[in-house]
Amino acid sequence: MHRILRLLAAGLCLSWGLAPIPLHAALVSKGFRKHSVQETGFLNRWIEVGKANYRYQVYLPEEWRRDDHKLWPVILFLHGRGERGAEGMWQTQIGLPQAIRDHPERWPFIVVMPQCAIDRYWTDHDMLAMAMSTLDQETEEFHGDPNRTYLSGLSLGGYGAWELARQYPKRWAAMAIAAGGIFWSYAPERWQQASTLPAEYAQAIGHTPMWLFHGAEDNVVAPRQDELLYSALKTAGGRVRLWVYQGLKHDCWTRAYGEAELPRWLLQHRRETQEPGPFAERVSIPLHPPSLKLTPAQLDGFAGEYVDKRGLVVVTLFRQGDLLYQKNHYGEIAELAAESPSVLFYPNGSSLTRIAVERDAQGRPVALVLRDDRHEERWERIRSPLRSHSQPE
Structure with a gap:
């Protein structure tokens, strides 16, 4: 009888030794460190x-x-x-x-x-x-x-x-x-x-x-x-x-x-x-800064398609008369105004959003950088439309 009990005990010890290691123990053994509880x-x-x-x-x-x-x-x-x-x-x-x-x-x-x-x-x-x-x-x-x-x-x-x-x-x-x-x-x-x-x-x-x-x-x-x-x-x-x-x-x-x-x-x-x-x-x-009057040639200089880092067209800028407009990839159109020759804003939109214009050595716009209170996006210009005076189709 005592011999049977000893055999049972040995079997139990063996089975425990072969039991799966708990996940948290495995993580610790692999070098993971448990973070202390922090109330923030x-x-x-x-x-x-x-x-x-x-x-x-x-x-x-x-x-x-x-x-x-x-x-x-x-x-x-x-x-x-x-x-x-x-x-x-x-x-x-x-x-x-x-x-x-x-x-x-x-x-x-x-x-x-x-x-x-x-x-x-x-x-x-x-x-x-x-x-x-x-x-x-x-x-x-x-x-x-x-x-x-x-x-x-x-x-x-x-x-x-x-x-x-x-x-x-x-x-x-x-x-x-x-x-x-x-x-x-x-x-x-x-x-x-x-x-x-x-x-x-x-x-x-x-x-x-x-x-x-x-x-x-x-x-x-x-x-x-x-x-x-x-x-x-x-x-x-x-x-x-x-x-x-x-x-x-x-x-x-x-x-x-x-x-x-x-x-x-x-x-x-x-x-x-x-x-x-x-x-x-x-x-x-003021809700918005005073807008700077730009010439048609200056407005035409902004015209073109601008893409994000994946190459997707994000906005298209075009001129109509004496005004500059932006058409986004959803087809929505918004007016743009100039705070300076190199800074644009939305006169009918957020008072915090600004679009900085990057230029090449010849002074031509090559990219737009949109900044608001939370983030920044950069869009590169890829080409100018043939008719900048009219809305793109």
Whole structure:
């Protein structure tokens, strides 16, 4: 009996020894190294305030580390009316979160993104309290720097940001607000205080730097709101910038958060070293640059087919009268204008897109380089059409 048991034990040991090696063990044996778990990017979070639970998001830069105890700058971002809800994620679709996705290298911040309830407004006391609670929770857990804590919001979130600026003026190193104000669309009676209310906010905010953005044709939040607030802050000796985008309506935030200078400007300010002197700047920014008038011969010089690196025709340029046009490979036609003899833009398209013209030693265009805020493409010219004055068939 004992002999049989010993034989069974030996057989089991042998079978275990011949068992397939687990995949993870095989990978390790081949030199693969297991990556340590790292919490970065957009993270789902929740918080309990009073008797209610709220879902929200926090963004951690890829370089963030839990174990190095480095202090990171923090932005509290308040979204607009259309992103209210309870799922905790809609607020990551536009504005600052979108800018972070486009250019994460520009935004070395912890970004706290609470979500306003669907039937509430950011100016409600409990919503503001919830927003501040999320900021406190994430600042503590993820090593936020109290001296580099910033406030930002757009549209409805701009309303809320102004309230937090007024209630906690010493909390912020700087603030950036797009398409916001203090005369709430759902409380039109506040306009009756237009002669006094801006000064009250300016007095409360003091010297904390503010950068305001507004579309000149905004028909949702009137640009007059920011004009009044700018004047009040300037009169009170505050530090304020107002950029008004010509040709833009309510959505000025895509352009505003896409300004490469904005994150750098925020980081220039620390709560402990505020500059006391007054500063006021108002800038009107055109949607497109003035166009340069080119001769028919210059326009004909651009005419031709341009191909990508695979040899596929991407665009064809042609002249009609005194205008230059582009036809893409889908058959869509768009007008082109000249910012300079070697830089083209779309007068009816994106304000950020530019087409640089490469020339040969004789000054003839040989390639086009399209650049926008996110990428670059180069198209080589292969031939000129026989009739540049007419649209290609």
